[in-house]
Amino acid sequence: MTHSIRAKLATRAKLATRAKLAAEFIGTALLLAAVVGSGIMAEALAGGNTAIALLANTIATGAILFVLITVFGPVSGAHFNPAVTLAFLLRREITPSAATIYILIQIVGAIAGVLLANAMFDLDVIQTSQKIRSSGGQWLSEGVATFGLVLAILLSVRFRPDAVAAVVGLYITSAYWFTASTSFANPAVTVARQFSDTFAGIAPAGVTAFILAQLAGMAVAVAADRLFAGGQKDG
Amino acid sequence: MTHSIRAKLATRAKLATRAKLAAEFIGTALLLAAVVGSGIMAEALAGGNTAIALLANTIATGAILFVLITVFGPVSGAHFNPAVTLAFLLRREITPSAATIYILIQIVGAIAGVLLANAMFDLDVIQTSQKIRSSGGQWLSEGVATFGLVLAILLSVRFRPDAVAAVVGLYITSAYWFTASTSFANPAVTVARQFSDTFAGIAPAGVTAFILAQLAGMAVAVAADRLFAGGQKDG
Amino acid sequence: MTHSIRAKLATRAKLATRAKLAAEFIGTALLLAAVVGSGIMAEALAGGNTAIALLANTIATGAILFVLITVFGPVSGAHFNPAVTLAFLLRREITPSAATIYILIQIVGAIAGVLLANAMFDLDVIQTSQKIRSSGGQWLSEGVATFGLVLAILLSVRFRPDAVAAVVGLYITSAYWFTASTSFANPAVTVARQFSDTFAGIAPAGVTAFILAQLAGMAVAVAADRLFAGGQKDG
Amino acid sequence: MTHSIRAKLATRAKLATRAKLAAEFIGTALLLAAVVGSGIMAEALAGGNTAIALLANTIATGAILFVLITVFGPVSGAHFNPAVTLAFLLRREITPSAATIYILIQIVGAIAGVLLANAMFDLDVIQTSQKIRSSGGQWLSEGVATFGLVLAILLSVRFRPDAVAAVVGLYITSAYWFTASTSFANPAVTVARQFSDTFAGIAPAGVTAFILAQLAGMAVAVAADRLFAGGQKDG
DSSP: OOHHHHHHHHHHHHHHHHHHHHHHHHHHHHHHHHHHHHHHHHHHHSTTOHHHHHHHHHHHHHHHHHHHHHHHHHHHOOOOSHHHHHHHHHTTSSOHHHHHHHHHHHHHHHHHHHHHHHHHTTSOSSOOOOOOOOOHHHHHHHHHHHHHHHHHHHHHHHHOGGGHHHHHHHHHHHHHHHSTTOOOOOHHHHHHGGGOOSTTOOOGGGHHHHHHHHHHHHHHHHHHHHHHHTOOTTO | OOHHHHHHHHHHHHHHHHHHHHHHHHHHHHHHHHHHHHHHHHHHHSTTOHHHHHHHHHHHHHHHHHHHHHHHHHHHOOOOSHHHHHHHHHTTSSOHHHHHHHHHHHHHHHHHHHHHHHHHTTSOSSOOOOOOOOOHHHHHHHHHHHHHHHHHHHHHHHHOGGGHHHHHHHHHHHHHHHSTTOOOOOHHHHHHGGGOOSTTOOOGGGHHHHHHHHHHHHHHHHHHHHHHHTOOTTO | OOHHHHHHHHHHHHHHHHHHHHHHHHHHHHHHHHHHHHHHHHHHHSTTOHHHHHHHHHHHHHHHHHHHHHHHHHHHOOOOSHHHHHHHHHTTSSOHHHHHHHHHHHHHHHHHHHHHHHHHTTSOSSOOOOOOOOOHHHHHHHHHHHHHHHHHHHHHHHHOGGGHHHHHHHHHHHHHHHSTTOOOOOHHHHHHGGGOOSTTOOOGGGHHHHHHHHHHHHHHHHHHHHHHHTOOTTO | OOHHHHHHHHHHHHHHHHHHHHHHHHHHHHHHHHHHHHHHHHHHHSTTOHHHHHHHHHHHHHHHHHHHHHHHHHHHOOOOSHHHHHHHHHTTSSOHHHHHHHHHHHHHHHHHHHHHHHHHTTSOSSOOOOOOOOOHHHHHHHHHHHHHHHHHHHHHHHHOGGGHHHHHHHHHHHHHHHSTTOOOOOHHHHHHGGGOOSTTOOOGGGHHHHHHHHHHHHHHHHHHHHHHHTOOTTO
16 A cells, blocks of 8 residues: 555544544534423423423424434434443444543533533523432433333344434433433433533432443343344344 | 254244244333333323323323334334234234234233333332223224224235334324223233323223223224235235 | 136226225224314313313324325325315326215215214214304415315325325324414315314314315415426436 | 427426426425414413423424425425525535525515415414514524534435435424524524514514524534535445
8 A cells, every 4th residue: 555545544534533523522412402402491481380391301302313313323323322332332343442532522512512502591501400310210210211222222223224313212202201210311411411400400419320320221231132133033 | 954954943043032022022011111101200290281191191102112113023023912913813924822922921021011110110019000991982992993003004014014113103192192092902001001000000890891892903903904905006 | 808817807906996995984084083083082181271182183183194194005095085186186197986986985984983083982973063163264274274285295296205194194283283274174074073063073164165265275286286297306 | 409409408497497496485485384373373272381382383393394395305405494595505506596596585485474374363464573582592592503404404415315304304393492592593484484473473673683693503514514524434
């Protein structure tokens, strides 16, 4: 290989990496802006009816997930979620160093998105949530929610790659309601939601337990997924 | 065929069977966790407005059906419903022994999902519903609901296999509202919903009549479907 | 052609016709059962908040339209609507005699669906609506609603046949809200909704004007569509 | 080339242009009729609960966007939005003269749609909104909303052209809730919504700042998009 071809390939790889990181950053930021922003709007308008507020929050979140995964999936895989990145690491589909960078970018992007939501609603940009989220049921919920999310992603990536965006958007749409914790199911989301003292916030004291439950659910999903690797119908 | 090839094929078949049963178990469990869990959440938040509670319950159920059928369909066919399995048995597309195992697993999975929902919301894990569901209109509703569900499945499997997940999710979304019984349309779901004394529960006394109505609706659908077997446009 | 081949072809054609008529009958009946049934359920649960009732009615209607068009489209074209059948007649894509039979079956199916909804909710099976629907704005609305519906169908049949079910379901989802009449947009639906004195009913005095407005909107859509026949991008 | 072939080609080009302009006019008019009409209906029925009104407005808008982009996309590209047309102009995918005509038609169509909505609801056809929309947070919101919309369009046009209609419909569904301005994100929409003193209106004093914020967001999206031009996964 000549020097000039090698240089071109290196430039191209650098551009691809930059695109991936930009996709994870913008995607996770817009996801959190949607989660937190729609929570602020919904609570402001719902006149105290929390079911209506959560319904609006649900629809806004599910819809933006479909959009972000559809448009950034072809660039970075559209993880937006350290639990998803770690699942691919356990399956050796991403290198440890790439996974580390993905996760850092996701956390930074998530926090940026929360601050953006605060700013769009003319609130203090940096806040700390006072909303206590802590109970055995909520931890079980985070485990179940992340198990289902990661398993659904692994199966749809394998069997129906065109449906991943719809699967994730609709899974979260459902899980917001069927879990006691409203399904954070994402460590970057959990970290970032500390920074808004609004509808979607979580007090810092609850963050670690949520993340541990999420990682446990993810690990079970990766194990369960092995059952299905060779189990395709007629396969 | 040598002994070793025969052994390999046997192992492979065993793995495929295990995958199918795991898919029916996990799928039916998550379906019931979503139906019952979202009912608990919705009733808790809706401030007494049952329409809002049912709307949230509807959206959570329709969304998870799309997800579960999309990801488990390629593994087990994603029945999650003894009425569907029996329809395929009437059409000789599944053997009696396989159908029996499917139905047992669906019932066990459904009950597991209900107990999981109870646990996620920090309620007693085992409960008995007190909600009476019993009237001529409700039995007619279950018959109509299951007729429509099974016919929609048989037709979409034949004409638009890629749309089955959307068809089932949206059919149930609609049928929750247009039937007086909120469309259980599934014997395993009916059995399992006895075990949660919450929004989605059904008192044990009403279970048998619901299931009989569902099986009648299923049988009519299988008969009606024969009209369409040769009736494709331009066919 | 021998006698026996001719006989076989005749039998086959008869079966195809029977399937088409069954599809139009069952489809239109289930559509009306969904429209009227979900209206009854929604009004009963909504505690006087008509917006919530209409939202549930909207979602149930849009969802069942997607389902019915997806599963019956390959059989009969899934018209379920005399305005749609007449549009295809104006375009000479259906014969006058076939159109006549389609329209009769649609009306009978629609009425059957309304009576079924009444029965499922333990109401008197035959009723007459008292709900006055009559104003210049409502007639304009029916014209606009049917114009948009028929134009969307003609264009999606031409350019995106796979999307017809989603287009119609989502068009009606929107039009329920953006027209003053909640978009009947269908003469068979209009005739049938006289027979339920519930949320979705229409008093007999208003029926004729609604249908005339619908037919006017349909005719304008067929004319407008000609603009687009040769106007495909890059075409 | 003979004279007669040249004449035929000229006629064909004229027909294609007429179809494009008709698509932009009808599409933008129906979009605004849906935005404003559903706002009027929703506010009338919601009994003072603004969250329910916005939810109905959101669903009606997202649904009609899917429909209009699906059916008019193959004709005109389905811009319906000067910010989108200008983004394609910056990327030299449309000529300045074609862009100018598109934008004029979009504005005229948008105003026609608002007047139509007023008429359908038996209101004065021409009105001036009194609803003040003006704050730093709202301008930031319009910038963010339009950035996200244009970036999502550019990326989905490049990577997933079949998903553009779903991406835009669901993006706006989400952005209605996660931005403080309810995401006008469209200069033609902003101009036209002055002309209805109802739920979706905007007082004339706020129009210019909204449009400037939208154009800024669009420009940032076009710049950001360059990051992704060569960044396709495995590319």
